[in-house]
Amino acid sequence: MGLSGPLDAETLLRHTRQGPRYTSYPTAPLWRTDFPEAGFHEGLARLSGPAAVYVHVPFCREQCSFCGCNMVVAGRREPGQRYLAALERQLRSLPLPADQIDVQRIHLGGGTPTWLSPDELRALFSMLDRRFRRSPGCEVSVEADPEVTSDAHLEALAALGVTRMSFGVQSFDDTVLRAVDRPQQRERVGALLQRARSLGMGSLNIDLMYGLPHQTAPRWRETLDETLRLRPDRLAIFGYAHLPWLKPHMKRIEAAALPGPLERAELFLAAHAALLDAGYQAVGMDHFALPDDDLAVAQRAGALHRNFMGYTTHRDQQLIGLGMSSISELGDRYVQQKSKLSHWWKAVEADGPVVEKGVMLTPDDLLHREVIYAVMCNFEISAAALVERHQVDLWSYFSDARPALEALAAEGLVELDATGLRVPPRARLLVRNVAMCFDPSLRGAAPSGPRFSSTV
Numbered sequence: 001m002g003l004s005g006p007l008d009a010e011t012l013l014r015h016t017r018q019g020p021r022y023t024s025y026p027t028a029p030l031w032r033t034d035f036p037e038a039g040f041h042e043g044l045a046r047l048s049g050p051a052a053v054y055v056h057v058p059f060c061r062e063q064c065s066f067c068g069c070n071m072v073v074a075g076r077r078e079p080g081q082r083y084l085a086a087l088e089r090q091l092r093s094l095p096l097p098a099d100q101i102d103v104q105r106i107h108l109g110g111g112t113p114t115w116l117s118p119d120e121l122r123a124l125f126s127m128l129d130r131r132f133r134r135s136p137g138c139e140v141s142v143e144a145d146p147e148v149t150s151d152a153h154l155e156a157l158a159a160l161g162v163t164r165m166s167f168g169v170q171s172f173d174d175t176v177l178r179a180v181d182r183p184q185q186r187e188r189v190g191a192l193l194q195r196a197r198s199l200g201m202g203s204l205n206i207d208l209m210y211g212l213p214h215q216t217a218p219r220w221r222e223t224l225d226e227t228l229r230l231r232p233d234r235l236a237i238f239g240y241a242h243l244p245w246l247k248p249h250m251k252r253i254e255a256a257a258l259p260g261p262l263e264r265a266e267l268f269l270a271a272h273a274a275l276l277d278a279g280y281q282a283v284g285m286d287h288f289a290l291p292d293d294d295l296a297v298a299q300r301a302g303a304l305h306r307n308f309m310g311y312t313t314h315r316d317q318q319l320i321g322l323g324m325s326s327i328s329e330l331g332d333r334y335v336q337q338k339s340k341l342s343h344w345w346k347a348v349e350a351d352g353p354v355v356e357k358g359v360m361l362t363p364d365d366l367l368h369r370e371v372i373y374a375v376m377c378n379f380e381i382s383a384a385a386l387v388e389r390h391q392v393d394l395w396s397y398f399s400d401a402r403p404a405l406e407a408l409a410a411e412g413l414v415e416l417d418a419t420g421l422r423v424p425p426r427a428r429l430l431v432r433n434v435a436m437c438f439d440p441s442l443r444g445a446a447p448s449g450p451r452f453s454s455t456v
């Protein structure tokens, strides 16, 4: 491969560093399990300005064998009622500012929020609306598994002001779906998208996954074609992170049936090429959007940002996390609530401590986060902007990152000069590798070994 021209699978593979899938800063080593509850409360009490709210709904009908999310299998409906009651109690007991809080975004994630019934979703939104005031243009989004989502769910959600639905589809390939224990009727997905559109939900997302067992290039292409026929406004293309030592249910997946590293790289490149051909714009790392979508517009303007929920158009937005395992981002601190349902329930029902871990960012951490997100969102760092915002000289401050960056620059994967850093279009699939050069918590860590998932 030369220094120009599209990236080929072998280059992608050569740069696929073994490491935790790099999506957010701060990474695991900075989090502390002795983070004080008072630190969470202090962050909440100091909230000012418009915020975002994330509510975690952990329940699912069954556990897909690839699932890496914080979820709980629940066949009966009782846990839903108990969970909603606990959320309401949490909303009353957390020391949030007394007045209704202005919010620009509400997101229900999971698990599967549409595991809740339409009535339960109405109850959830009514408790949120008592505490939070939606700003004009507030984005309200919900994750959904097509198999448990009915037309009645969509009708209820549209009436509740939901503007964006994200459907987990993963694959249209029956062989793959069988191998991951995810029964799914393909017609249902198209019917749901159509119904959501007819109800005026303006932005629809589909999640697909590559690297799943028995996936082959031709059948992956069929999944991509079928997805493109539905023309979702956004697409997320996630690489399956196989971590059976952390998630024992993944042992149900036969390792020999998984595509190898080169095949994985090829599957990802095929998706990238197909989506760009179909008129989508690559947004950040693994997201794609139609050119008039907010995220695509923000990225072209260099105004894309990132938080633990993913990409956003709002800079420095504070995030209030509610529910089991939710993460809050409150100025200089991140806090995660207990990630085991029984522990979280017990804590909330006794008005006890809910914090599982947290991290307090120093001014140095905040600067690292800023440059890492600038790379991941906008594919560039402006040295002048860093001087203007923080009176910091990019290359003196981040001199530790320079050797690793120079090695990438020698292959044309990044451009470095006195004005800053740019990731050229052909190297954007490797933007994680560029961002990781700036992360001091990864430096010196053994970059290989079976305990890590891959970056592509």
Ligand SMILES: C[S@@+](CC[C@H](N)C(=O)[O-])C[C@H]1O[C@@H](n2cnc3c(N)ncnc32)[C@H](O)[C@@H]1O
Binding pocket: 066, 067, 068, 069, 109, 110, 111, 112, 143, 144, 145, 146, 167, 168, 169, 170, 207, 208, 209, 238, 239, 240, 241, 242
């Ligand atoms: C929290 S799940 C919610 C989606 C919904 N429960 C469903 O499955 O339809 C969000 C997305 O994470 C992705 N995901 C889940 N497990 C993953 C794994 N092990 N590696 C990579 N992506 C994964 C899937 O694409 C999934 O749609």
Ligand code: SF4
Binding pocket: 059, 060, 061, 062, 063, 064, 067, 068, 069, 071, 110, 111, 112, 145, 168
């Ligand atoms: S439905 Fe979604 S959250 Fe639930 S197990 Fe499957 S992938 Fe995980």
